[in-house]
Amino acid sequence: MWPCQPDDGGVDEHFAVLGYNVKSSDMAGVAQKLEQLEEAMGSFHQEGLSQLADETVHYNPSDIASWLESMISGFNPIPEFDSSSDPFLESSASVNSQMPIDLDFGSDLIAIPGKAVYPRTQPPPPEQNQPQPKKLKTSIAAVAPPPPATPLLVDSQENGIRLVHTLMACAEAVQQENFKLAEALVKNIGFLAVSQAGAMRKVATYFAEALARRIYKLYPANQQDSAFNDMLQMHFYETCPYLKFAHFTANQAILEAFAGKSRVHVIDFSMKQGMQWPALLQALALRPGGPPSFRLTGIGPPSHDETDHLQEVGWRLAQLAESINVEFEYRGFVANSLADLDAAMFEIREGETVAVNSIFELHQLLARPGAIEKVLQVVSELKPEILTVVEQEANHNGSAFLDRFTESLHYYSTLFDSLESCGGGGEEAVSVQDKVMSEVYLGRQICNVVACEGVDRVERHETLEQWKSRFGSAGFEAVHLGSNAYKQASMLLALFAGGDGYRVDENNGCLMLGWHTRPLIATSAWKLR
Amino acid sequence: MLRRPDGTFNRDLNEFLDRKVTANSVPVDGVYSFDTLDRPTGLLNRVYLPARDNEPQLGIAEVEKPLSASEVVPVILFFHGGSFVHSSANSAIYDIFCRRLVQTCKAAVVSVNYRRSPEHRYPCAYDDGWTALKWVNSRAWLRSGKENDLKVHIYLAGDSSGGNIAHHVAVRAANENVEVLGNILLHPLFGGEERTESEKRLDGKYFVRIQDRDWYWRAYLPEGEDRDHPACNVFGPRSQTLEGLKFPKSLVVVAGLDLVQDWQIGYVEGLKKYGHEVKLLYLEKATIGFYFLPNNEHFESLMDEMKSFIQS
DSSP states (O other): OOOOOOTTBBOOHHHHHHHHOOGGHHHHHHHHHHHHHHHHHHHHHHHHHHHHHHHOOOOTTTSHHHHHHHHHHHOOTTTTTTTOOOOOGGOOOOOOOOOOOOTTTTTSSSOOOOOOOGGOSSSSOOOOOOOOOOOHHHHHHHHHHOOOOOOOEESHHHHHHHHHHHHHHHHHHHHHHHHHHHHHHHHHHHHHTTTTOHHHHHHHHHHHHHHHHHHOOOOOOOTHHHHHHHHHHHHHHHHHHHHHHHHHHHHHHHHHHHTSSSSEEETTTTTTTOTHHHHHHHHHHHHHTTTOOEEEEEEEEEOOOSSHHHHHHHHHHHHHHHTOOOOOEEEEEOOOOOOGGOGGGGGOOOTTTEEEEESSOOOGGGGTTTHHHHHHHHHHHOOOOEEEEESSSSSSOOOOOOHHHHHHHHHHHHHHHHHHHHEEEEEEEOHHHHHHHHHHHHHHHHHHHHHHHHGOOOOOOOOHHHHHHHHHHEEEEEOOOOOHHHHHHHHHHHHTTGGGEEEEEETTTOOOOOOOOTEEEEEEEEEEE | OOOOOOBBBBBBHHHHSSOBBOOSSSBBEEEEEEEEEEEETTTEEEEEEEEOSSOOOOOSSSSOSBBSSSSSSOOOEOOOOSSSSSTTTTTTHHOOOOOOHHHHHTOOEEEEEOOTTTTTTTTHHHHHHHHHHHHHHGGGGGBSSSTTBBBBBBEEEEEEEHHHHHHHHHHHHTTOOOOOOOOOOOOOOOOOOOHHHHHHHHTTTTTTOOOHHHHHHHHHOOOTTTTTTTTOOOSTOOOOOOTTTTOOEEEEEEEETOOHHHHHHHHHHHHHTOOOEEEEETTTTOOOTTGGSSSSSSHHHHHHHHHHHHHH
């Protein structure tokens, strides 16, 4: 059908809708493996089964052929396997060795041996490697299906629905440049919003304000005030689990990538207050074999006041590193845009393992043509062991205003709804101030998506699927986050007060955190092919 | 592997391995879906609706107008399977199945994300089912029929544990005078202390063993209970009579290679004994879960039967 179908007959369509990638040519093999696995599980000792469940790390269950293979090889019997074995068995490369894992629940980040102690029994499944010439991609893009809209309706009360319809009608009027109608509708929204309670009221108010700004061309000033933004983000960090999850899962991937390396260098595109790094430093300090020597390069925007904020953050991290005996070096780079950086600036040293980390930064580059390509080019020149990326899981960068509006309305409604449930009980109750600041933080994003255009519109969120093709074109392939990262993330969420509605989903090797059934942020890891 | 001998369950690994899909309010093949969260009860339902021809596809769910003011559009309240433990309303296998139901039966489908065991035992699933039924019944936008006679036309459906839930919710509905037009049970999960002939004959033959079934009942039933509990053994020594109850007509589908079939056939006999209308569709060579893939004739017969059941 499509010109780019691989020659092996392609993926089985029936299985594809069920969420599994199986090549049609592999179908018989998969059926056979299922039977093999069934037999093996039937005859294997119960203890072995729990090994497979609790200690083995599983990767990308969507690639069912490889996953089955790894399960089956996990059943290869060890001669004279004794359940009361001593810890020295850990040196064996087998998945079935029984090493007690010390789970220290006190630390924020648990140093999961993962790949380091249990080498994967199967290589991570390679992505369906098709050559991706640019010409082919444009022809596919021309007939791409409409992007999915994923609403989560909470309390479908009549007034709430009318409010949403009015918002949509107003956005449509704006798109058609019928500003008289839009003006009338936006006033209506104000009244309807007041009749709502909780999340819907706040979201509607922010969207109404953003629409009004667009209609009256009163564009928001000071959107780029970084110090203010950082402060807001800190409150957001405290209020709800999204940022903590982002840091946590990225750190897990980095930790695994640094296994066995003695000199490491993290380049952080999203330095801000450096909140991600204490946990990684601690995990590295605790890892068996001792910490590596650690170098951190933090990138940040220029500050508007006199303080050298980047240096201050570096200094605090240096103090922490000293207290836990991790050899630490820091460098801060001020840059207006990531696209201003060149690979040579980082002065990568011989024998140094590099990790590049970007949390909610890359989408901003999409505001200027060529910027993302330049940055990904620079990253590939750094030859990183891993590139960790966390981005909002939504397409707020569609070419039509109405599409962006609809998508972001769904997205932020869900996000605000999750905020409503935060801040009750737990040891550290979330303060009202934290919550309000988080709302302001999100409100600024809403304003940017709806009211701004051109280079000012920096909140150009795109979905993981979209990022995948960008990373693919730049020469990167996915590193799969496994079930241990998933498990740890779930435990982290359980500790979070009000964690009831949060869900972690595994999606083709990436982890997504969402509210009930709607994924909201996606963490992924990449390496050069 | 996920079921531990001490009765606990590796929930994280289960969720990690489960393939999930988001709802999509943009119609695909004539069906669109959205999730609703009923805050007072905390119940999540995924709603699947047939796309209307002349509505603008804005990606916002249409929840102000009734389904139709000229004809009846049935609403199928669906309970996914998984032996009370596995799967969710947003599992890929059930999402695709519910979409096929919308297309085949020209119905709206509401899939309930009921609480699962072992974290939530009996009667949580039934309570959630009942809550969902009341919720569906009270949605103005699920009504259909003639302009002056709009109401929600409800059918209950479910596979495996979902079938069990559908039965119990139907009983409650009958007791409390909520009208259910029909029950569709796809190899529903019933059982009992006794070991039936089919259980002994098919134990371990088609990926399912009696000890697995036992584990799931132990995980669902209250601690210390046995399988003659009325939730499990519906026409057994401890069950409630269905005599004189305004119980809906039932379509019960039995897979000939399912080890639990004797209990399912017993269920059909039990309904008949109380004078309730029931049709048995026995698919001799079918294994459980045959309806997940549309590439076999069992799937076709099932869809045909369901369509005529709902349309009659």
